[in-house]
Amino acid sequence: MIVAERKPLGEIKSFLEDYNKVLVLGCGTCATVCLAGGESEVKVVAAGLRIGFLKEDKEIEILEECITRQCEPEFVDPIIERAKNDSVEAILSLGCGVGVNFLAQKLETVPVYPGVNTKFFGAAIEPGVWIEMCAGCGNCILHLTGGICPVARCSKSILNGPCGGSSNGKCEINPDVDCGWQLIVERMKNIGTIERLYEIIPPRDWSTSHSGGPRRVVHEEVLSLNQEEKQNDGKADSEKRE
């Protein structure tokens, strides 16, 4: 999941000072699970903003909504319509950065502000604690490293580790962080694949990562079905006109 953390209320409030009608929009998926931007957080942020602005005698109408996902048209398009119909002046998105980008791309003239700081792709290791586990490099090599990611979990993203700096299983960069390569070595011992670590992982082509610029994934089957549907709709429309 994408892990995010709510921004401080003061920072959020500073984004909205120039508006009189704002929609606080939560996301029912990752942002909900990591307790940053779901339905409950929408209520808390909206209430905090109302109180904050009331103290300054500023009149502002704050609408609240939480949609299933802020990264898919199916859920986003209806809220865009609502924002237009309700003459919303700005949206505060409590979804991850993807949600903010997606809304901003669709709402030409309505500003969209981030209510959370998007952190990483990770998992909960205990209630309330998430750690980064994947850096979305675009060319997964977990089959070589026992299912533990050296890109995300080694502070130096070393592909042929360890670096030799770890102490008591902790990383030399930060003693609060487990050495990713120690985890890999232990894991590969446990699953009987430790010999594979003698193979050198060759230098990578990082163009599949964000270093190669914004990426896209195209599912050809879905794409061609969609194009076919559009063509059929176009034909049906022109037949109706005739």
Ligand code: SF4
């Ligand atoms: S190797 Fe790349 S895709 Fe695989 S877990 Fe690591 S960062 Fe993610």
Ligand code: SF4
């Ligand atoms: S101590 Fe471990 S996690 Fe830290 S940089 Fe070295 S190999 Fe990577």
